[in-house]
Amino acid sequence: MKLSVRGEYALRALLVLGLNYGDHVVRIQTISDDQKIPKRFLEQILNDLKSAGIVESKRGLAGGYRLARHPRDITLAAVVRHIEGALAPVSCVSERYYEKCSCPDETRCPIRNVMKEVREAVVKIVERVTVAELCERAQRLKEEPLSALDYII
Amino acid sequence: MKLSVRGEYALRALLVLGLNYGDHVVRIQTISDDQKIPKRFLEQILNDLKSAGIVESKRGLAGGYRLARHPRDITLAAVVRHIEGALAPVSCVSERYYEKCSCPDETRCPIRNVMKEVREAVVKIVERVTVAELCERAQRLKEEPLSALDYII
DNA sequence: TAGAATCTCTACTGTTTCACTCAAGTTTAT
DNA sequence: ATAAACTTGAGTGAAACAGTAGAGATTCTA
Ligand code: FES
Ligand code: FES
Numbered sequence: 362m363k364l365s366v367r368g369e370y371a372l373r374a375l376l377v378l379g380l381n382y383g384d385h386v387v388r389i390q391t392i393s394d395d396q397k398i399p400k401r402f403l404e405q406i407l408n409d410l411k412s413a414g415i416v417e418s419k420r421g422l423a424g425g426y427r428l429a430r431h432p433r434d435i436t437l438a439a440v441v442r443h444i445e446g447a448l449a450p451v452s453c454v455s456e457r458y459y460e461k462c463s464c465p466d467e468t469r470c471p472i473r474n475v476m477k478e479v480r481e482a483v484v485k486i487v488e489r490v491t492v493a494e495l496c497e498r499a500q501r502l503k504e505e506p507l508s509a510l511d512y513i514i
Numbered sequence: 515m516k517l518s519v520r521g522e523y524a525l526r527a528l529l530v531l532g533l534n535y536g537d538h539v540v541r542i543q544t545i546s547d548d549q550k551i552p553k554r555f556l557e558q559i560l561n562d563l564k565s566a567g568i569v570e571s572k573r574g575l576a577g578g579y580r581l582a583r584h585p586r587d588i589t590l591a592a593v594v595r596h597i598e599g600a601l602a603p604v605s606c607v608s609e610r611y612y613e614k615c616s617c618p619d620e621t622r623c624p625i626r627n628v629m630k631e632v633r634e635a636v637v638k639i640v641e642r643v644t645v646a647e648l649c650e651r652a653q654r655l656k657e658e659p660l661s662a663l664d665y666i667i
Numbered sequence: 668t669a670g671a672a673t674c675t676c677t678a679c680t681g682t683t684t685c686a687c688t689c690a691a692g693t694t695t696a697t
Numbered sequence: 698a699t700a701a702a703c704t705t706g707a708g709t710g711a712a713a714c715a716g717t718a719g720a721g722a723t724t725c726t727a
Contacts (some may be wrong), residue, residue: 362632363516364604366686372625388702397616402687408704419694423703437628449519462522463550471651472525473645475590480515482635490628497617498624520713541673555716561675574724577673 362483368444370398371406375440376499378416379432379492386418386425406444414460432493441487448487449480515636517579521597522650523551528593529568529652532585532645539571543615559597564597585646601640602633 364372373396381387385452389407393400407426410416424507428435441448453467454477464470517525526549534540542560546553560579563569570582581588595601600611605622607629615621 362603364629365684366616369617369625370603373617376624382626390702397618401689403542404703405687418703419695420693420703422699422701423696426692426703449688450515451522463519464522464526465548465550469652469655471529471648471655472522474638474651474655475648476517478638479639482639483632486628486632495624495628498627499622502622502624503628518713543673552716554718557674558716571674573674573722575672576725579674649702652720 362439362444362445362450362487363443364441367406368441370396370438371410371440371444372404372495373398374403375410375415375428375435376495378426379435379496380433382428382496383466386423386427391425405437409444412442413439415440415443428492432496433435433491435491435492437490437495438484438488448473448483449476450483451476453478486512499507515598515601515603515640517594518598520555520559521594523549523556524563524593524597526551526649527556527560528563528568528581528588528642528645529648531579531581532588532649533652535581535649539576539580541578548588558566562597563593566592566661568593568596581645585649589641590643590648591637591641591643593605602629603636603638604629607633618665 368392374392377392377395378387389400389403392398392407393403407416407418411418411426411429414429415435416426418424418426438448442457447455449455449458451462452458452460453464453473454468455464461467462473464473466474527545530545530548531540542556545551545560546556560569560571564571564579564582567582568588569579571577571579578603591601595610600608602608602611604615604619604626605611605613606615606623606626614620615626616628620626
């Protein structure tokens with residue numbers, strides 16, 4: 362998995378929406394200002410997340426975006442898969458974006474074998490972490506920014 | 515970590531060199547034929563690996579490439595880092611290719627926090643797996659291709 | 668010592684992706 | 698009515714990707 366700027370923006374926008382989860386809606390402008398994301402670009406991204414059913418929008422004056430589901434039900438895996446595509450380091454080990462690579466024999470490829478492990482390790486993390494957990498971590502980091510290193514493992 | 519075709523080719527070439535580890539040298543043409551890699555492209559890649567001290571070459575007739583170190587001393591991490599750059603999913607959590615991202619406050623960023631875990635998980639694997647292990651896996655897969663799934667973990 | 672096979676080095680090229688930007692349109696609160 | 702918001706689709710400049718090409722240097726062998 363490699364996150365493009367687009368993917369990073371998507372996660373940051375969802376973090377803002379997660380922190381403001383409730384009835385009301387958040388304007389693009391607010392997210393853009395808060396996270397320093399180019400507004401027109403962010404429009405695209407949120408629209409994209411909408412088509413994935415991750416966020417929903419309200420139009421017109423006093424319009425904006427909100428999460429379409431509870432933060433606890435939105436995994437990073439779902440978001441990244443929609444924005445970036447495969448989580449796997451090579452396409453031949455991807456479950457949902459499988460493409461065979463140029464290896465002569467895929468079934469006996471030791472590289473594929475290792476990459477499968479890498480994929481599993483990544484998936485295990487991003488499928489467990491939700492927007493809700495992102496919010497909790499934001500809270501914890503806000504209170505004790507110096508202990509940041511404790512959360513690595 | 516996302517492997518480009520270039521990176522995949524590099525690993526496959528090293529696998530061949532690992533399987534043929536010894537005194538003699540292997541021609542580009544041989545690797546190219548064996549692994550179905552465009553020859554001129556492979557030249558570039560092997561040259562690149564040479565500048566990293568991963569392989570060494572012999573010129574002239576009966577020239578070719580060999581591993582510069584014992585297969586057991588060449589980790590996938592070293593190879594991928596040289597060919598692709600950072601292993602981390604975002605630059606702000608990379609140890610050797612660090613670049614700060616556009617987040618307002620890096621020290622309190624929960625996304626960074628999660629991505630650190632992802633990075634650790636990936637590094638843990640690719641820093642442990644060597645070319646030698648790749649060769650052993652190739653051997654095992656050759657003998658029992660049907661048990662491939664057992665190695666996923 | 669000529670020649671062929673091999674690596675070396677630099678440069679080029681066409682395609683795709685990335686990160687935006689723009690314009691024009693639709694919806695809705697006031 | 699109007700302005701502030703989302704919607705849609707297109708456009709753009711730069712960079713990365715996956716090669717390709719050519720001229721040169723080295724070394725074995727005949
Ligand atoms: S089969 Fe995909 S890397 Fe070998
Ligand atoms: S600091 Fe890099 S993702 Fe937030």
